[in-house]
Amino acid sequence: MSVILRPNALEEALDILARPMLVQITAGGPPPRLQSHALILDVSRVS
Structure with a gap:
């Protein structure tokens, strides 16, 4: 699965x-x- 990164790709994924x-x-x-716990972990790992 290929992911094309756009400037707003992260915002779209979070949305x-x-x-x-x-x-x-x-x-x-x-x-x-x-889901919320996993999302929090992913966000903290990215930032």
Whole structure:
């Protein structure tokens, strides 16, 4: 799987990953702990 990096590719990826979590939170459901935890680890590793 090839990934073409664009200036806003990281923002798009975060938006795609974060959107289901935001939808679930605004819908009143429990946040997906494993996904958010993995996302936090990935972001901290990048920065």
